[in-house]
Amino acid sequence: MELILIAIVALAAVLAFACVLARTRVKNRLISLAAALGEEPPGSASVSDLLSLVERSAERVRRHDSEVERQQQRFALALSAMTQGAVLCDEFGSTVMHNAFARTFTEARHGNAIVRAAIDDMLGRACNGEHDQREIELFGPPPRLLFVTAQPLLDGDEHLGALATVDDITDQQRIESIRRDFVANISHELRTPIGAVALLAETLVDEVDPLVVRRLSIRLRDESFRVSHMIDDLLALSQIEGDGVTESERIRVAHLVGEAVDRIRPAAEQAGVSIKVADFSEGLALRGDRRQLVSALFNLLENAVKYSDAGSIIEIRAAGDDDEVSMVVQDHGIGIPAKDLDRIFERFYRVDQARSRETGGTGLGLSIVRHVARNHGGSITVSSREGEGSTFMLMLPTGLEAPARAEVK
Template structure:
């Protein structure tokens, strides 16, 4: 019986063993599947993370490139980027017109190519190009290699030493935008370049084009000003020094009196030079001064009162036609009076004693025209276009003996320009000159009259000069020029 029971339980025990083996296999397969699943999930997460990082980096690179391009486009200098062979890769808007250059500007493109060839050798190349226009321009062009230099190898210092003061000036002019860009992108860019082994590699060439026309013009004006004013001041100061030295040992009262008059004359001349300089500076710095309606008659009469002593001294006849009192211009009264008095002073100064100077005020279109005529020496045609320049003198010898320093007409031109008008000249040698100052007419109440500067016509009746005064009854009915 016992043997039969053992034999009867064997099928059941084998089933258990099979079940255990199957369960173990399932568990092992589940573990393997779970590990594979974890590995797959991890790989997928890494892939997505890498894609997101790549996308973020590409976005940052795109933003950096856009920021750099916008910064270069905003710079008021020409920027041209080329590869190591000199083939142009990028031009900002300032440099773009030179690709379509005609005539003289084609020199810029050729100069850039030559400088790129020099810069390809690893050094900074620079050149100044003058274009004769019109308009006349002066361009400074600097080309250099693009090379990321480690802070340890000193290449950036060497490049700075090679570039010299001109490049420093360009950097200062373009400064704020590039400084901000360097601060924002500097550390990250340095790290990336070192990470990818880009330190010391060449990335092509860059050329900067800077228009230095205005700085060169201002430098030339400063040099001319110093030269001219030094020359003009030297004459009266030298005369004063010589006269003073002569007076020290002089005992003859008649000679002393004569020398004292000469000293007074030279001192007055020196004072006039300083006054003209101050007046020109004030007018140039007061271009946008407040304007008021001004009666043009008051301006002319005040200017006449200023030149009365000079006209008395030379026994000259002033033929004056005054406008109606209701003829008004919107102007800076002081500037306008200075301009008219300068024209009158020149007419008296460059005319022979006993001759006549005419002053007529009339309407010319929508402007008031103040015309000053003289019977003086006249101005040669080749000088007429330059007489309104500062310090320009038709006859320097005559200017030093009886004239000014060439600032009077420059002041007139500035006043006319400040008021939206113009000044014209007509002249023939030996027949005299006619200057016309035109200022736009204005409607409105006039500025309160400054009685202390008005011309007292009665005071002229007993003077040594003769004054013929005419009055136009109504400025609206006055005959316009060319009618």
């Protein structure tokens, strides 16, 4: 019996020691875990205190990890929203991230593979500490011009990787080209009449013959009007391009046509050209900028008058429904060569340079028409045959709901 009691006591002692040892191990592990989580628990802390401390630390780490994940999401979304391509690589040159715009090149085939090869080469150089930038021309279609840069990412002396960016500068280059062409064109266009004015004025100084003086004065007046007309067209084009539709109102198409015809009638009568307005619905209307729309119709009519021979008839028609209105100006003049049809809406472009000089054309009228159409969400089209005449169609959305059309006055 005594042996049994001794055995029981010994077993209890062993179990107690094992519990103490296990508790100590648990405590030590909790202390190590707390230290790994950035905590410094006091030596007198109980297991319960250590558990609470570890739980709080774990919650803090979880929140930190969640914030890091959100920051990564923000970074990825910001990259995707960029209008330029971005490719990020590590210090070994391996790509670790790229946005959607850059993906069209990094996963490219055919023409875009040229860009991919350039990016890889430039990132390799950047990983060696070099800065690089290149312009890459893609012949398309459509043709594109890309500006690619690459730079190393350094934290002090530590090399962390490299970043390449890709900018599509096609539109920027096109706008710069248009600007240069515009400056060159306007300089050339103004030089001719201004030079003529200077020459005529110089000749007038010493001229005594009244008939010659009169003839030179008329020429001087005409050249002055030509310069004035060109400046007026430039100002009108600048306003239309810059302002968009500034004063939108409901307008009857009949009023627009009538106002434009009244403005061009003196020039048409002087040229011996008749203008015929076809019958159309008096209720036909649209919403837009009256000044711009009248200007567009006037320029179409003026263009028709200038390129029609005496005795010709210019017809103007209009039609439409609740959604769209079309206004057509048709002449029976000299027509437009097929090779010029794609360019007649460009600034200063003239099909017949000699005739433009005779009629005082500035080469800006059709460009004004095109911008008015764009400002109103419409379009301008042309069909023409040499020797038979031209037909211009201005298509515009009404901007009116069906019930509202009846209220237009």
